[in-house]
Amino acid sequence: MKIKIGVGILVFFALMALVGPLLIGADPAATSDDGLQGPSAAHWLGTTQTGQDILTQIVYGARISMGVGLLSAVIATVLAVAVGLVGGYFGGAIDETFSVLTNIFLVLPSLPLIIVLAGYLPQRGVASVAVVIAVTGWAWGARVLRAQTLSVRRRDFVAAARAGGEGPLRIIFFEILPVLLPVIATSFLATVVGAILAEAGLSFLGLADLSTVSWGSMLYFAQNGQALLIGAWWWFIPPGLCIALIGTGLALVNFGIDEIANPRLRTIKVRKARA
Amino acid sequence: MRFLARRLGFYLLTAWAAVTLNFLIPRLMPGDPVELLVARMRDNVDPAAIDAMRRAFGISDASLWQQYLDYLGNLAHGELGRSITFFPTEVSTVIADSLPWTVGLVGVATLISYLVGTSLGVLMAWKRGTWLDGVLPAATFMHAVPYFWVALALVFVFGVTLQWFPVSRAYGLEVVPGFTGEFAASVLYHATLPAVTIVVASMADRILGMRNVMVTTLGEDYVVMAEAKGLTSRRVMWAYAARNAILPNITSFALSLGFVVGGSVLTEIVFSYPGIGSMLLKGVENEDFPLMQGIFLVISLAVLVANFLADLAYVVLDPRTRQEAQ
Numbered sequence: 001m002k003i004k005i006g007v008g009i010l011v012f013f014a015l016m017a018l019v020g021p022l023l024i025g026a027d028p029a030a031t032s033d034d035g036l037q038g039p040s041a042a043h044w045l046g047t048t049q050t051g052q053d054i055l056t057q058i059v060y061g062a063r064i065s066m067g068v069g070l071l072s073a074v075i076a077t078v079l080a081v082a083v084g085l086v087g088g089y090f091g092g093a094i095d096e097t098f099s100v101l102t103n104i105f106l107v108l109p110s111l112p113l114i115i116v117l118a119g120y121l122p123q124r125g126v127a128s129v130a131v132v133i134a135v136t137g138w139a140w141g142a143r144v145l146r147a148q149t150l151s152v153r154r155r156d157f158v159a160a161a162r163a164g165g166e167g168p169l170r171i172i173f174f175e176i177l178p179v180l181l182p183v184i185a186t187s188f189l190a191t192v193v194g195a196i197l198a199e200a201g202l203s204f205l206g207l208a209d210l211s212t213v214s215w216g217s218m219l220y221f222a223q224n225g226q227a228l229l230i231g232a233w234w235w236f237i238p239p240g241l242c243i244a245l246i247g248t249g250l251a252l253v254n255f256g257i258d259e260i261a262n263p264r265l266r267t268i269k270v271r272k273a274r275a
Numbered sequence: 276m277r278f279l280a281r282r283l284g285f286y287l288l289t290a291w292a293a294v295t296l297n298f299l300i301p302r303l304m305p306g307d308p309v310e311l312l313v314a315r316m317r318d319n320v321d322p323a324a325i326d327a328m329r330r331a332f333g334i335s336d337a338s339l340w341q342q343y344l345d346y347l348g349n350l351a352h353g354e355l356g357r358s359i360t361f362f363p364t365e366v367s368t369v370i371a372d373s374l375p376w377t378v379g380l381v382g383v384a385t386l387i388s389y390l391v392g393t394s395l396g397v398l399m400a401w402k403r404g405t406w407l408d409g410v411l412p413a414a415t416f417m418h419a420v421p422y423f424w425v426a427l428a429l430v431f432v433f434g435v436t437l438q439w440f441p442v443s444r445a446y447g448l449e450v451v452p453g454f455t456g457e458f459a460a461s462v463l464y465h466a467t468l469p470a471v472t473i474v475v476a477s478m479a480d481r482i483l484g485m486r487n488v489m490v491t492t493l494g495e496d497y498v499v500m501a502e503a504k505g506l507t508s509r510r511v512m513w514a515y516a517a518r519n520a521i522l523p524n525i526t527s528f529a530l531s532l533g534f535v536v537g538g539s540v541l542t543e544i545v546f547s548y549p550g551i552g553s554m555l556l557k558g559v560e561n562e563d564f565p566l567m568q569g570i571f572l573v574i575s576l577a578v579l580v581a582n583f584l585a586d587l588a589y590v591v592l593d594p595r596t597r598q599e600a601q
Binding site for chain 2: 100103104106107108109110111112113115116117118119120193197200201204205206207219222223228229231233236237239240243244245246247248250251252255258262264265
């Protein structure tokens with residue numbers, strides 16, 4: 001049930017990002033004379049100070065926000081798989097080094113690091129922001145994957161592959177990796193949430209590409225346009241709500257998977273006799 | 276004690292990594308920002324100041340290795356260079372002025388969030404199947420809400436619409452800082468909304484995490500045994516189940532600290548709170564590289580210290596870590 005709701009939310013936002021701009025067709029940056037209008041039939045979610053349609057911005061912003069989230073989660077997951085699987089499989093000094101590296105990146109506060117790195121970027125395009133977020137966001141996945149690799153590498157099929165003369169890299173990426181795909185998928189989903197949040201935070205601070213419309217940059221302009229003081233709630237509520245809903249969708253899928261693995265976590269209908 | 280020694284070793288290693296990262300970032304990022312900065316400042320600032328900045332960055336014609344040693348030497352003397360935004364103030368002075376606000380705000384808020392969130396998690400696991408399960412969907416939603424959005428919403432509702440709380444600064448313009456009741460009251464009043472933001476935004480993780488571990492723990496034989504012995508349910512809940520469930524919870528709490536600090540940086544910025552989060556943004560906006568780097572270093576070290584405190588709590592709560600050596 002949880003997984004179904006979660007997937008439903010994600011499909012909705014995916015469609016919004018893929019098909020939405022085609023349906024709307026308008027330019028998200030186009031200004032008009034109807035500044036600061038509340039939600040109405042003409043502008044379902046109202047307008048910004050310069051008369052931009054908020055619904056159009058939300059729909060186009062979905063592309064950037066989710067695009068950056070996915071791109072940097074892909075990069076981070078590739079890093080996590082490389083570090084986690086290689087370290088976990090080889091063990092010894094390689095594993096020690098990779099583990100320490102992973103733990104260091106796990107402890108260092110990522111958002112301040114992202115802000116500092118972004119501060120040094122000469123151009124803050126979509127791709128460079130995605131890379132910066134990925135560089136700070138791979139450690140959690142690497143830690144989980146290493147732990148899983150440690151248990152998988154002792155299984156018989158790995159021993160068989162080794163006896164069959166397969167090289168270590170082939171064993172890691174063609175024997176062990178397919179077995180870990182479910183774990184990789186869960187850690188990928190969690191990384192997407194983190195990356196979308198990080199992108200939103202960075203854009204909100206005005207440190208990402210402000211010429212493209214993303215949910216974070218909408219919030220940046222809402223804050224700088226004094227949306228709060230004017231009482232223009234329709235300007236800042238939708239972007240944040242979208243971010244939180246995507247996060248909820250991804251979390252529901254992940255929690256649903258957890259509950260399949262550990263049935264005790266499920267909520268139960270029958271009241272147990274406990275005071 | 277071997278556990279603590281090992282952890283301490285790891286934190287020292289991480290601190291060294293943060294220091295080294297700080298040294299490498301300006302040199303590895305494209306465009307050599309320090310040289311650019313020096314070139315840009317040459318007209319406005321006296322040569323002595325530029326020289327000081329080069330020294331603080333360790334930028335010289337010497338080899339990279341020599342630069343690194345110089346940099347470590349400066350750091351050991353607490354020299355982080357001069358801020359460009361607040362020139363000629365030392366970066367260390369800027370940080371010393373703003374750090375107490377952040378430590379106070381984030382420290383207290385995180386503690387409240389941890390205590391309330393963990394207790395709620397325990398209760399929800401214990402009363403599974405009752406109305407308390409209704410908190411779960413809300414917590415799932417809150418778990419992904421951006422801190423700064425919570426901050427914006429609170430400002431809108433309680434600051435602008437209801438006008439119950441101030442929405443910026445750390446204390447009122449009319450009070451004089453000092454050890455007076457009036458000043459303390461003003462500080463508390465101004466810290467309310469930022470603190471509530473951090474508590475609300477970070478609590479969901481604690482609730483969900485604690486509930487899940489607790490639910491698993493409640494199925495253990497020793498909990499069933501405790502119930503069968505006829506112990507009061509309060510004793511079973513806290514002294515048997517929660518006491519054990521809290522261990523993994525502390526570990527995950529320590530790991531989430533970096534995330535909480537990141538969210539707090541954004542929260543401070545929304546509320547123009549004079550902590551190091553606001554300073555960090557000022558540094559980035561003004562391309563004040565010494566300030567940016569100094570703040571990143573201090574935030575990293577603070578998170579490491581907090582992690583070590585969490586480890587100490589772990590040792591107090593888990594006797595096994597203390598018996599390892601015997």
